[in-house]
Amino acid sequence: MSDSTFAHARHVVSENPVTGFALGLFVFFVLAAIFGPSLAPYDPLASNTMRALQPPSAQHWFGTDQIGRDIFSRVLVATRLDLGIAAASVALVFAAGGFAGLVSGFFGGWVDLVIGRITDTIMAFPLFVLAMAIVAALGNTVPNIVLATAIINFPLYVRIARAETVQRREAGFVDAARIAGHRDMGVLLTQVAPNIMPIMVVQMSLTMGYAILNAAGLSFIGLGVRAPTPEWGIMVAEGASFIVSGEWWVALFPGATLMIAVFCFNLLGDGVRDIVDPRRRT
Amino acid sequence: MIGNDPVPPALQGPMLLDVAELSKRFPLGKKGFFSGRTPSMVHAVDDVSLTLARGETLGLVGESGCGKSTLVRLLTRLTDPTTGSIRFGTRELSAIPARDFARDPDRARIQTVFQDAGESINPRFTAADAIADPLRQMKGMTGVALRQKVEEAARLCGLPLELLNRFPHQLSGGQRARVGIARAIGPRPDLLVLDEPTAALDVSVQVTILQLLVSLRESLGISYVFVSHDLNVVRLLCDRVVVMYLGRVVEVGPARAVFDNPLHPYTRGLVAAVPRFDGLRDDALRLVGDPKSPIDPDPNACRFHGRCPVGVARCGTEMPALRKFAGGREAACHFAEG
Amino acid sequence: MTNVLDVRDFSVEFRTRSGIVKALDRVAFTVAPGETLALVGESGSGKSVTAYALLGLLDDAGRITGGSAMLEGVELTTASPATLSAIRGKRAAMIFQNPRAALNPIRSVGQQIGDVLRRHAGLSARAAAAGAVEMLRAVGIPDPARRAAAYPFELSGGMCQRVMIAIAVATRPALLIADEPTTGLDVTTQAVVMDIMGRLAAETGMATILITHDLALAAERAGRIAVMHAGHIVEDAATATLLANPRHPYTRRLLAATPTAAGDLGDLRSIPGSLPDLRRADLAPCRFAARCDRRLPACDQPLVWRDIAPHHRIACGNPA
Numbered sequence: 001m002s003d004s005t006f007a008h009a010r011h012v013v014s015e016n017p018v019t020g021f022a023l024g025l026f027v028f029f030v031l032a033a034i035f036g037p038s039l040a041p042y043d044p045l046a047s048n049t050m051r052a053l054q055p056p057s058a059q060h061w062f063g064t065d066q067i068g069r070d071i072f073s074r075v076l077v078a079t080r081l082d083l084g085i086a087a088a089s090v091a092l093v094f095a096a097g098g099f100a101g102l103v104s105g106f107f108g109g110w111v112d113l114v115i116g117r118i119t120d121t122i123m124a125f126p127l128f129v130l131a132m133a134i135v136a137a138l139g140n141t142v143p144n145i146v147l148a149t150a151i152i153n154f155p156l157y158v159r160i161a162r163a164e165t166v167q168r169r170e171a172g173f174v175d176a177a178r179i180a181g182h183r184d185m186g187v188l189l190t191q192v193a194p195n196i197m198p199i200m201v202v203q204m205s206l207t208m209g210y211a212i213l214n215a216a217g218l219s220f221i222g223l224g225v226r227a228p229t230p231e232w233g234i235m236v237a238e239g240a241s242f243i244v245s246g247e248w249w250v251a252l253f254p255g256a257t258l259m260i261a262v263f264c265f266n267l268l269g270d271g272v273r274d275i276v277d278p279r280r281r282t
Numbered sequence: 283m284i285g286n287d288p289v290p291p292a293l294q295g296p297m298l299l300d301v302a303e304l305s306k307r308f309p310l311g312k313k314g315f316f317s318g319r320t321p322s323m324v325h326a327v328d329d330v331s332l333t334l335a336r337g338e339t340l341g342l343v344g345e346s347g348c349g350k351s352t353l354v355r356l357l358t359r360l361t362d363p364t365t366g367s368i369r370f371g372t373r374e375l376s377a378i379p380a381r382d383f384a385r386d387p388d389r390a391r392i393q394t395v396f397q398d399a400g401e402s403i404n405p406r407f408t409a410a411d412a413i414a415d416p417l418r419q420m421k422g423m424t425g426v427a428l429r430q431k432v433e434e435a436a437r438l439c440g441l442p443l444e445l446l447n448r449f450p451h452q453l454s455g456g457q458r459a460r461v462g463i464a465r466a467i468g469p470r471p472d473l474l475v476l477d478e479p480t481a482a483l484d485v486s487v488q489v490t491i492l493q494l495l496v497s498l499r500e501s502l503g504i505s506y507v508f509v510s511h512d513l514n515v516v517r518l519l520c521d522r523v524v525v526m527y528l529g530r531v532v533e534v535g536p537a538r539a540v541f542d543n544p545l546h547p548y549t550r551g552l553v554a555a556v557p558r559f560d561g562l563r564d565d566a567l568r569l570v571g572d573p574k575s576p577i578d579p580d581p582n583a584c585r586f587h588g589r590c591p592v593g594v595a596r597c598g599t600e601m602p603a604l605r606k607f608a609g610g611r612e613a614a615c616h617f618a619e620g
Numbered sequence: 621m622t623n624v625l626d627v628r629d630f631s632v633e634f635r636t637r638s639g640i641v642k643a644l645d646r647v648a649f650t651v652a653p654g655e656t657l658a659l660v661g662e663s664g665s666g667k668s669v670t671a672y673a674l675l676g677l678l679d680d681a682g683r684i685t686g687g688s689a690m691l692e693g694v695e696l697t698t699a700s701p702a703t704l705s706a707i708r709g710k711r712a713a714m715i716f717q718n719p720r721a722a723l724n725p726i727r728s729v730g731q732q733i734g735d736v737l738r739r740h741a742g743l744s745a746r747a748a749a750a751g752a753v754e755m756l757r758a759v760g761i762p763d764p765a766r767r768a769a770a771y772p773f774e775l776s777g778g779m780c781q782r783v784m785i786a787i788a789v790a791t792r793p794a795l796l797i798a799d800e801p802t803t804g805l806d807v808t809t810q811a812v813v814m815d816i817m818g819r820l821a822a823e824t825g826m827a828t829i830l831i832t833h834d835l836a837l838a839a840e841r842a843g844r845i846a847v848m849h850a851g852h853i854v855e856d857a858a859t860a861t862l863l864a865n866p867r868h869p870y871t872r873r874l875l876a877a878t879p880t881a882a883g884d885l886g887d888l889r890s891i892p893g894s895l896p897d898l899r900r901a902d903l904a905p906c907r908f909a910a911r912c913d914r915r916l917p918a919c920d921q922p923l924v925w926r927d928i929a930p931h932h933r934i935a936c937g938n939p940a
Contacts (some may be wrong), residue, residue: 032507172396172401172402173401173402173403173404173405173407174395176394176402176404177398178384179358179360179393179416180419180420181385181416181419181420181421182415183381183384184381194404194406195404223288314830340881348911390721447892454894457661466783484662484663484833485662485833485877485878485879486877486890487890489890492888493888493890511807512878512879513807518879518888519885551808555807555808555810556807557837557840557841558839558840558880559863561840568811568812569811570812572779593682
């Protein structure tokens with residue numbers, strides 16, 4: 001980022017404390033994802049039926065679940081998985097959707113037609129149901145969850161990238177690049193792509209929250225990560241049956257963490273958009 | 283001449299650019315699979331012929347819709363002609379498709395300065411990036427050598443070196459214009475097409491940019507095609523001028539002669555419409571109305587017929603040819619007398 | 621004959637993130653009925669800001685900080701938004717630079733002219749429609765009855781500008797402000813549009829303020845020219861006087877930088893330096909002094925706007 005971007009970023013954060021708060025939370029989550037497993041007080045998989053369903057206490061901050069595992073450790077360790085799945089799927093859809101949007105906006109013709117029909121097909125389904133179907137068909141593995149999340153977000157990225165590309169296709173600097181000796185692909189990648197990058201980055205941060213929710217949602221209904229792997233969605237599913245009997249902590253803590261993480265990424269996305277949107281610059 | 287590569291044999295003749303019967307027609311609307319009829323065609327450029335000698339500056343004037351923008355795109359090989367020839371030195375450029383011209387060795391020899399320097403510089407590139415881009419792409423320059431060439435181009439164009447790291451939106455209009463010019467002359471082109479380069483500038487900045495263009499053409503030996511709507515500026519800068527109307531050339535000649543004593547009625551009306559300080563105004567020469575449609579024009583009628591203050595039946599049945607007159611002048615009118 | 625518009629000591633500021641921009645400083649001029657005054661200046665001179673401020677069209681960051689502007693006896697600087705709204709379109713009208721962008725794309729041109737007639741002249745729908753066709757005829761649009769149903773995208777730039785003039789002049793306003801009305805139009809179209817404006821002004825006795833950067837256009841179409849620089853009017857004189865005997869150094873340099881139908885490139889001179897930063901608290905009283913080759917110590921004193929000859933006003937410490 002150039003100097004002016006840093007200065008503007010500082011200004012946005014100072015103007016809007018909520019963004020600063022979201023940024024702080026984001027850093028916290030990233031640290032939890034990186035260091036979580038080594039900082040967890042208990043082994044997340046270690047069960048101890050004698051201490052099952054203990055409410056939150058000094059030894060178990062979030063209590064224990066139905067087979068005595070420490071919920072805090074499980075929530076902490078799950079951060080890496082949930083964030084990792086979300087980050088991987090966002091990166092994948094950014095690359096694939098961004099590139100598809102670029103070529104379909106720039107070249108038009110049959111490329112645009114084919115990609116358009118693919119995105120139309122995806123959008124014909126309720127997206128979560130489609131994710132369920134993909135995972136059910138291909139199997140409950142983490143790569144498949146990443147793939148399914150990327151696929152259901154593909155039309156959105158293609159649409160944004162394509163709209164931004166079409167807007168710039170006839171711009172003066174595109175002609176200038178041709179006169180400078182760039183061929184079509186070169187113009188697309190060296191001239192147009194950097195210009196659509198800001199909007200795409202904003203979209204990525206906004207999608208992160210949704211991607212986490214998607215992964216958790218799939219796991220919640222049993223089509224995602226499988227037990228005993230700690231993951232927020234599974235933990236909410238397992239804890240759901242205990243709410244009625246009064247053991248509220250089993251579902252609440254993973255659920256609250258999930259909610260805060262999604263909230264954090266949504267706020268962050270708004271903040272990134274404020275920083276990156278050129279209309280906000282002096 | 284500063285920093286020029288040796289001129290290749292193909293370009294050593296006196297005639298740098300020889301355009302003959304160049305036409306560009308666009309089909310109107312999408313070609314339907316089932317329509318059967320031939321689509322209507324927009325005649326953007328119609329049977330244009332002109333020449334540019336080495337070291338010459340040729341002006342190109344005309345109203346919006348006259349085809350000068352399309353002609354510029356044809357000359358700079360951003361688009362392909364429908365028919366006709368573009369000879370650059372001894373090479374026939376129309377034989378190379380526009381798509382492939384980017385990789386042609388002659389690409390570096392024909393460069394452009396655009397009207398709106400703000401629009402024509404990538405907003406995410408610094409001034410240095412913009413100037414370096416053609417050098418990197420076409421001359422394969424990198425590293426220190428590239429940086430030096432960029433700085434040399436900036437110096438030649440009067441652009442202070444500390445501005446090289448700025449983005450276009452951080453530069454003034456005049457500074458952006460200089461970046462656009464520095465970018466164009468970096469590869470040392472033989473032909474520079476300038477498309478309204480000072481249209482967006484204040485009048486005092488325009489003076490400095492015009493002076494820069496004059497000094498560059500002398501020191502670098504570049505030939506210019508200068509497109510402008512401002513006849514006074516064309517008169518100052520250009521040796522000869524081509525006047526276009528609805529895709530066709532209507533008059534050619536030395537700039538001062540054409541503006542002081544126009545042969546074609548359209549040129550007369552154009553010159554009469556330019557606001558003057560001396561307050562003289564010939565309302566009899568006022569051109570009212572709009573040009574005819576460029577779609578499927580009648581090939582046998584003068585394009586100016588109907589709007590022309592002179593005009594008889596013959597003008598509607600016989601397209602006037604571009605006739606030669608004394609003093610290197612040409613005009614396409616039945617009634618022109620040189 | 622009383623003036624249609626009498627502006628005195630008119631000052632405007634803009635609050636921005638990087639400071640307060642003193643966009644206009646004690647601007648003063650008058651416009652008589654039937655007269656065309658040209659406000660001439662380069663970009664950043666404040667000529668458009670003057671027009672917007674007079675009609676109450678400044679955005680939220682702008683404020684009138686002083687002076688008075690009397691339009692037919694109404695004080696514009698203190699008028700309520702309701703009063704200004706009633707005046708705009710009826711007694712004072714404005715036309716803008718990009719005609720197609722200034723028109724409503726989803727209403728026909730006849731409807732847009734009719735809207736003004738219904739709102740400000742109180743005409744019925746049928747009378748307004750007929751009035752719209754009349755206005756289209758008055759601005760020289762051929763086949764006006766049929767063209768009234770056309771939408772802006774169907775018309776050329778010159779036609780759109782004529783429609784905008786028709787909208788502006790429909791209610792026979794006392795004052796027309798034209799902000800760069802022909803920038804972007806071909807020179808032939810420009811001539812026709814300016815002819816129409818001149819003819820309408822002569823027919824109705826309307827006063828016109830022509831805002832332009834094109835000194836030659838001002839010379840051709842305006843009876844008086846006021847030259848602006850960095851928020852000041854520096855010279856105000858009858859056109860012939862200004863061209864024959866410009867007294868302010870900036871006016872002289874502006875003329876020397878303008879290409880004409882005669883002369884060489886070598887005759888043109890650029891103006892050294894650039895506009896001062898109008899956010900500075902320590903702005904010199906003369907905002908051109910830093911670029912002026914006639915600067916004297918007297919130029920650090922506050923400027924006085926005075927008559928240097930009958931009907932020839934200037935604000936300069938060392939006029940030529």
